[in-house]
Amino acid sequence: MTIPMSPQAANLWADYLHRVEQALSSMETQDVHEVIGDLESHLDTELEGSGEELSVTQIQKIIACLGDPDSIADAAGAGKQLPTPIPAFAYVLTYGSLGLFLLALLVPIASPGLLVASGILARVAVQPPAVLSTSLRWASFPPLFAFYLLLAAVLLLWPLALVLPFFATGGLLEPVLTGSSLVSRMSDFQYWLAAWSLGVFASGLWLGLAGLLHVFADQLAAKLFYPFWRTQRYPVRKMMFSGAFVLMCLSVIVLLFILKGITS
Amino acid sequence: MANEFIINWETQARKGLLELCILNILATQRLYGYDIVRALSQAGSLTASEGTVYPLLARLRREGLIEATLEESSQGPARKYYQLSPQALPMLQRMNRLWDVVATSVEQSRSKRE
Numbered sequence: 001m002t003i004p005m006s007p008q009a010a011n012l013w014a015d016y017l018h019r020v021e022q023a024l025s026s027m028e029t030q031d032v033h034e035v036i037g038d039l040e041s042h043l044d045t046e047l048e049g050s051g052e053e054l055s056v057t058q059i060q061k062i063i064a065c066l067g068d069p070d071s072i073a074d075a076a077g078a079g080k081q082l083p084t085p086i087p088a089f090a091y092v093l094t095y096g097s098l099g100l101f102l103l104a105l106l107v108p109i110a111s112p113g114l115l116v117a118s119g120i121l122a123r124v125a126v127q128p129p130a131v132l133s134t135s136l137r138w139a140s141f142p143p144l145f146a147f148y149l150l151l152a153a154v155l156l157l158w159p160l161a162l163v164l165p166f167f168a169t170g171g172l173l174e175p176v177l178t179g180s181s182l183v184s185r186m187s188d189f190q191y192w193l194a195a196w197s198l199g200v201f202a203s204g205l206w207l208g209l210a211g212l213l214h215v216f217a218d219q220l221a222a223k224l225f226y227p228f229w230r231t232q233r234y235p236v237r238k239m240m241f242s243g244a245f246v247l248m249c250l251s252v253i254v255l256l257f258i259l260k261g262i263t264s
Numbered sequence: 265m266a267n268e269f270i271i272n273w274e275t276q277a278r279k280g281l282l283e284l285c286i287l288n289i290l291a292t293q294r295l296y297g298y299d300i301v302r303a304l305s306q307a308g309s310l311t312a313s314e315g316t317v318y319p320l321l322a323r324l325r326r327e328g329l330i331e332a333t334l335e336e337s338s339q340g341p342a343r344k345y346y347q348l349s350p351q352a353l354p355m356l357q358r359m360n361r362l363w364d365v366v367a368t369s370v371e372q373s374r375s376k377r378e
Contacts, residue, residue: 020315031322038297038318044341045298067313074275075282076319 005054012059013043016069023073035076039066097121190258282320284363287348287356290330296343297321321346329355 005013017036024032046062047054066072100118282304289295289303300321301314324330329352337343348356 024319031326034322035319038321038344039315041341041344042298042301042314042318045296045343065313066315071275071313072315072319075279075316077323 004052005059006056008056009054009059012056012063016063016066019069020072023069024076027076031076035072042066093121193254193258278316279320282317283324284356284359286317286320286324287329287352287359290346290348291353291356294345294347296345298343300346328352 017039020039021032021036024035043062047058097118100114100121103114285304285307286300289300289307295303297318301317304317305314321330321332325332325346328349330346331349332344332346334342334344
């Protein structure tokens with residue numbers, strides 16, 4: 001802001017921008033910042049050449065011309081009229097979906113099926129049938145990632161099967177019981193690979209945490225139920241979570257290969 | 265209820281028509297946000313308020329219909345200039361054709377009523 005303002009005028013303007021920001025809160029943060037930036041440069045241009053300090057009356061006049069925050073939100077497609085009332089059946093399906101999701105955590109053997117069912121219920125709850133056909137949205141639904149992870153474990157982590165006897169004989173506890181460290185039994189290459197994959201795992205973890213921060217820094221209430229939120233405006237977050245899962249999955253694969261190498 | 269309906273209808277109608285006007289204005293010239301707001305104000309009372317133009321510009325830019333470039337200004341802070349994107353021109357022509365049809369249809373329906 002380059003315009004000199006009286007403290008009262010500055011407060012009034014800041015309050016107006018804050019209310020616009022709140023009215024646009026269902027939009028992506030960068031889009032909100034763009035609109036706020038445009039409004040600020042509107043004010044700058046409006047008062048170009050006037051060297052005098054801006055008074056409260058002048059600011060009130062400009063704000064009146066710009067319009068109330070709700071009308072700006074309406075124009076942006078983030079207005080109050082957009083979220084349509086959620087039908088009662090959607091609540092039933094949503095909680096049913098949540099129930100299945102929790103059940104999947106409690107009953108691991110049935111979790112893939114339960115997670116898919118949970119995902120389907122949630123989609124039906126929040127999307128009209130016409131949108132359901134968008135396969136990409138289905139595929140990017142968070143609970144399904146848990147299923148993908150399990151699928152990846154079955155299809156890609158085949159060494160797990162070879163490692164199982166190692167688990168069976170208490171091999172993982174062996175270093176603890178005998179004092180011999182797994183690291184001491186690694187070749188130089190395995191040691192380097194393990195460090196690398198742990199680094200990748202950590203990157204995935206941080207990406208996931210960054211995704212969570214991105215979620216929680218915005219609208220807490222909406223994001224707590226992110227999978228069930230009506231709008232699908234979070235591609236960045238989806239990408240972050242997907243990236244985190246992929247990185248973590250990759251590193252687990254490498255670590256299991258190393259484990260297999262040590263124990264075979 | 266009727267009042268709510270008319271407010272909603274007005275909002276939607278204005279929004280759609282404003283987008284068409286913005287694209288038409290930018291089809292012939294390259295302008296920055298404030299100038300677009302002024303041009304629309306001069307064109308009539310289509311804008312409910314000046315602030316509503318900026319979110320529309322942001323959306324049109326996201327949709328790839330217009331392009332924005334920041335340029336230094338000797339009179340103050342950098343200005344964001346907008347221009348129609350090359351791929352928007354056929355779309356704008358189609359929108360204008362549709363508008364002609366809509367305007368004619370509305371006029372015809374009104375003349376029958378009157």
